[in-house]
Amino acid sequence: MATVKKIEYESGKKTWQVRWREDGKQRMKNFTRAKDANDFKVSIEASQRDGTYVSPSKMLVTEYFEKWLSYKKSSLSDKTYSSYESTTAAMGEVIGKIQLQKLTVTDIESLYNDLRADGLSGTSCNYYHRILKQSLKQALKDRLIQFNPADLAQPIPKDKFKAEIIHPDMVKTFLSYFSGAEIETAVYLSLFLGLRRAEVCGLQWHDINFRTRVITVRRTLHYKEGEYFHLPTKSKQTRQIPFTLGVAKKLKEEIRSQAKFRKHFAESYVKNKYVCVHRNGMQFIPEYVSHSYTNIKGPAFGNIRYHDLRHTAATLMLYHGADIKTVSAILGHSSITITGDIYLHALEDMKRTAIDALDQYMETSDKIVQFKRSV
Structure with a gap:
């Protein structure tokens, strides 16, 4: 059960403090508006009841990437791990300093647009999207985030591939x-x-x-x-x-x-x-x-x-x-x-x-050929 406490300072400033217990420890968060505090209280109580509660964390995206790669390393080939490592490093340059829990769909779509503007192909952008989606799926399982924003992000359309061949x-x-x-x-x-x-x-x-x-x-x-x-x-x-x-x-x-x-x-x-x-x-x-x-x-x-x-x-x-x-x-x-x-x-x-080969069965002149119906 969470509680909301109103705190008034001598300066006249007011703060609404939400308190709740998590893993046997007291947690608190301050709000400048009563409505925001009460909304947060309802959200905390609902998520704790249905098992979707996520503990507040300031972990950065780049820190999570390091943790995820460490977790994945034993199950990947050296070649695949190296690819994942370079891909997350490239994404980390853009979104790495954002707190994992504050990463939004807009942040992710901006990342894809930036990568595209830097000359990355649509196919490669889609590869980045798959890696990000996979990593955040694990974060969701580990209760580090409440939802996976990559699920809602719109990936860059793949380039239409046409193989070059020798005539x-x-x-x-x-x-x-x-x-x-x-x-x-x-x-x-x-x-x-x-x-x-x-x-x-x-x-x-x-x-x-x-x-x-x-x-x-x-x-x-x-x-x-x-x-x-x-x-x-x-x-x-x-x-x-x-x-x-x-x-x-x-x-x-x-x-x-x-x-x-x-x-x-x-x-x-x-x-x-x-x-x-x-x-x-x-x-x-x-x-x-x-x-x-x-x-x-x-x-x-x-x-x-x-x-x-x-x-x-x-x-x-x-x-x-x-x-x-x-x-x-x-x-x-x-x-x-x-x-x-x-x-x-x-x-x-x-x-x-x-289809063109079927032309041999057609009359190529303008004259219409009449066929007699056999009875």
């Missing part, structure tokens, strides 16, 4: 730039099988069955603070991808190339089971693949990122008759909807081509 007529020209390069095999695996760069780096020779011409994608390879480590694929699932005779030829060339350099480097050659390696046998890391790719690709392909090789593979498969479910399985998407959203432009072009 089919330019594929051979594109490949010519990588002839003899260390990453040539890696480029083939991404361009013709749709493998992500970390999947390419994690691929081992025992994952390849030359008899059935099937590659099994089991893991990704990463490097941080001087150590290599494996993680599951992005979808957390193993997938099998058939490969062409052309890819088989390139993989066998890689075997012969590695044998040549193993002989050249002799005892200093690093022996391992990875498919994509440096001349001395040391396995690739994803960052090296991207960096090397950027330095080698020709000027005509300036806008094509390494990840766009995966988009090119998917688009080429769709154009050559593969159904979207098959392409989704090859790419390792967790949902066929994701595949449809990313490659909507290719699917729309295919629909147009299919």
Whole structure:
């Protein structure tokens, strides 16, 4: 039960003090108006009855982020934790000095607008929104806030994504730039099988069955603070991808190339089971693949990122008759909807081509053809 006490000072100033008990301790809060004090008293009593009471706290948003990250660290991969850490740090620069219990929907929407004004994409802003919403959901569970303001905040609309691809007529020209390069095999695996760069780096020779011409994608390879480590694929699932005779030829060339350099480097050659390696046998890391790719690709392909090789593979498969479910399985998407959203432009072009093909059944001249009805 809370009480309201009126306090009058010699100066004539009046204060209404609300007192209540919390966890066996006396709490109090002063108001300059009787109405505000009585409203607060009713609110305190109601929240204590229905179990929604939140103890007043001056904890700042940035302090809560630190607490939340500490709580989440054991359940996150190093890569994900690093992403969460940098994301909360960026948000903390704008809303970090606000008291957690005073954080409003307006504060959050202003944060998103500021991030957008600084050049952050709509997709990245939505990622920030998901992290903030998730962190405040935990604060709500811990009775640190009475409601989650991120639930009501309007996120920035996602940017409409259109994958950049290599035109089919330019594929051979594109490949010519990588002839003899260390990453040539890696480029083939991404361009013709749709493998992500970390999947390419994690691929081992025992994952390849030359008899059935099937590659099994089991893991990704990463490097941080001087150590290599494996993680599951992005979808957390193993997938099998058939490969062409052309890819088989390139993989066998890689075997012969590695044998040549193993002989050249002799005892200093690093022996391992990875498919994509440096001349001395040391396995690739994803960052090296991207960096090397950027330095080698020709000027005509300036806008094509390494990840766009995966988009090119998917688009080429769709154009050559593969159904979207098959392409989704090859790419390792967790949902066929994701595949449809990313490659909507290719699917729309295919629909147009299919419809245009029906013109062959129509009279192209202005003359109307009369058909006799058979009885």
